Amino acid sequence: MSTAVITPLAEARDIVKRYGPTTALADGRLTVLPGESHALVGRNGAGKSTLVRILTGLQAPDEGTVRFDGEPAPPLADRDAWRRKVACVYQHPTVVPELTVAENLFINRQPLQRGFISWRRLRTEAADLLATWDVQVDPEARTADLKVEDRQMVEIARALSFGARFIILDEPTAQLDNREIERLFTRMRALQDSGVTFLFISHHLQEVYEVCQTVTVLRDARWITTAPVAELPRRALVEAMAGESLEALAEQAVDPGDVDHDAPVLLEARGLTSPAYENIDLTIRRGEVVGLAGISGSGKVELAESFAGLHTPTGGTARLGGERLQFGDVQAALKAGVACVPRDRHDQGLVAGMTIGDNATMSVLDRLGRFGFVGTDRKRGFATALIERLDIHAEGPDQPVSDLSGGNAQKVVMARALASDPRLLVLINPTAGVDVKSKESLLARMDSAREDGTSVLVVSDELDDLRRCDRVLVLFHGRVVAEHPAGWHDHELIASIEGVDNHG
Ligand SMILES: Nc1ncnc2c1ncn2[C@@H]1O[C@H](COP(=O)(O)OP(=O)(O)OP(=O)(O)O)[C@@H](O)[C@H]1O
Numbered sequence: 250m251s252t253a254v255i256t257p258l259a260e261a262r263d264i265v266k267r268y269g270p271t272t273a274l275a276d277g278r279l280t281v282l283p284g285e286s287h288a289l290v291g292r293n294g295a296g297k298s299t300l301v302r303i304l305t306g307l308q309a310p311d312e313g314t315v316r317f318d319g320e321p322a323p324p325l326a327d328r329d330a331w332r333r334k335v336a337c338v339y340q341h342p343t344v345v346p347e348l349t350v351a352e353n354l355f356i357n358r359q360p361l362q363r364g365f366i367s368w369r370r371l372r373t374e375a376a377d378l379l380a381t382w383d384v385q386v387d388p389e390a391r392t393a394d395l396k397v398e399d400r401q402m403v404e405i406a407r408a409l410s411f412g413a414r415f416i417i418l419d420e421p422t423a424q425l426d427n428r429e430i431e432r433l434f435t436r437m438r439a440l441q442d443s444g445v446t447f448l449f450i451s452h453h454l455q456e457v458y459e460v461c462q463t464v465t466v467l468r469d470a471r472w473i474t475t476a477p478v479a480e481l482p483r484r485a486l487v488e489a490m491a492g493e494s495l496e497a498l499a500e501q502a503v504d505p506g507d508v509d510h511d512a513p514v515l516l517e518a519r520g521l522t523s524p525a526y527e528n529i530d531l532t533i534r535r536g537e538v539v540g541l542a543g544i545s546g547s548g549k550v551e552l553a554e555s556f557a558g559l560h561t562p563t564g565g566t567a568r569l570g571g572e573r574l575q576f577g578d579v580q581a582a583l584k585a586g587v588a589c590v591p592r593d594r595h596d597q598g599l600v601a602g603m604t605i606g607d608n609a610t611m612s613v614l615d616r617l618g619r620f621g622f623v624g625t626d627r628k629r630g631f632a633t634a635l636i637e638r639l640d641i642h643a644e645g646p647d648q649p650v651s652d653l654s655g656g657n658a659q660k661v662v663m664a665r666a667l668a669s670d671p672r673l674l675v676l677i678n679p680t681a682g683v684d685v686k687s688k689e690s691l692l693a694r695m696d697s698a699r700e701d702g703t704s705v706l707v708v709s710d711e712l713d714d715l716r717r718c719d720r721v722l723v724l725f726h727g728r729v730v731a732e733h734p735a736g737w738h739d740h741e742l743i744a745s746i747e748g749v750d751n752h753g
């Protein structure tokens with residue numbers, strides 16, 4: 250019997266990519282076989298997204314080659330040829346929100362009838378395309394109104410319609426809740442059965458085991474290993490990513506302190522109501538860490554945003570340290586001592602054109618210098634310390650944040666929130682996109698904030714984040730349906746999040 254050699258669907262070899270002084274990839278390698286779901290994992294800044302940019306023809310490598318089906322990749326300028334090979338779906342939409350699904354599917358290549366766009370044909374072709382891939386989305390819906398997972402499926406269908414059978418998903422689950430993730434996986438498996446190949450990037454390692462057959466690990470810009478998922482247990486996978494043993498990693502973990510049940514009340518909210526939630530009472534003591542959990546649409550994000558001035562309640566009051574908190578005003582909230590890691594670091598988080606140092610310190614400029622004058626050295630020193638404390642993978646404080654990898658940008662947002670020495674820290678999915686090891690250091694920052702008396706309100710879909718809380722409140726359809734003190738079991742919390750234990 251002869252073993253046939255399978256031609257890889259996509260193959261990258263000896264890839265080197267530099268950005269100025271940064272070597273984003275020193276030895277990038279990847280071999281994806283047809284029909285598999287292949288995971289690409291590594292710590293923040295390891296080079297995953299860089300490899301994706303090279304695999305999708307958005308950037309040329311400085312060295313190395315890319316092949317599809319054994320053939321050299323098309324020239325960079327030939328976008329159409331690349332589109333027929335591969336497409337990447339990101340956390341952030343590449344579809345136009347104001348257009349309908351059908352328009353997005355056929356943007357710039359609308360079917361013409363005697364030189365005019367035929368809207369009827371556009372609709373039927375869109376419906377056919379969606380039906381072919383079993384995507385249950387209304388072609389007439391405005392794309393902005395779609396759920397994230399449906400928007401992702403529309404992007405996948407669009408890629409398939411160009412002929413690509415190789416789809417890259419760069420952290421598709423970072424902003425999805427558990428149910429949405431399950432639905433995405435069901436659809437991925439169905440597409441895989443119809444012959445679609447996936448490259449899947451995620452910091453949630455359990456997902457790698459759930460949907461992928463093969464995994465490639467990158468570390469510090471280099472290929473480390475490629476193995477069948479079944480042959481690389483979680484322990485070995487984490488060690489390959491971190492380059493350290495699990496024992497060494499565990500030693501770096503910090504033990505969270507105990508709650509002081511007699512600490513004075515910092516935040517007291519009464520009867521808060523908005524279209525997203527109803528009649529919420531919430532009290533947080535000094536130095537207390539309170540978690541908010543719930544499915545998408547439960548109101549947990551809006552509730553947390555209310556204290557940071559990002560969402561405005563229509564009724565109710567909140568007091569912070571006895572003073573009435575003004576709603577709907579981010580500056581006022583910041584002045585009152587509320588700092589926030591917002592939901593969307595792209596829209597609300599960072600100023601892309603500014604340096605890491607400027608972004609991290611912009612909320613504290615008045616403290617760093619008097620009369621509006623901030624000594625550059627002081628600012629740099631302060632920013633350098635933050636970069637160190639939060640383990641941000643960067644050249645230094647003068648690098649623009651737009652250069653940072655996703656997870657490292659998230660850490661800058663956290664640095665900025667901490668820099669203002671807040672009384673209340675509002676964290677919305679603070680560890681989204683952050684690698685396993687950095688997660689630990691980010692959560693440790695949360696613990697130390699608590700030690701110096703800062704109160705924390707953290708919204709998260711991740712049980713690991715919520716486990717660090719003194720108690721977790723669960724919202725369901727805008728109401729608090731459960732409260733779990735620290736020490737809960739996963740299944741208890743999941744049950745109340747899913748709303749299965751609160752009938753009655
Ligand atoms: N345009 C750029 N200019 C300068 N440096 C860059 C640029 N893009 C990426 N880098 C650097 O290259 C390295 C690899 O970044 P990349 O985005 O590939 O990481 P990643 O593995 O995707 O990380 P994450 O998990 O955080 O998304 C990082 O150190 C990053 O700061």
Ligand SMILES: [Mg+2]
Pocket residue numbers: 297298299654655656
């Ligand atoms: Mg990335």
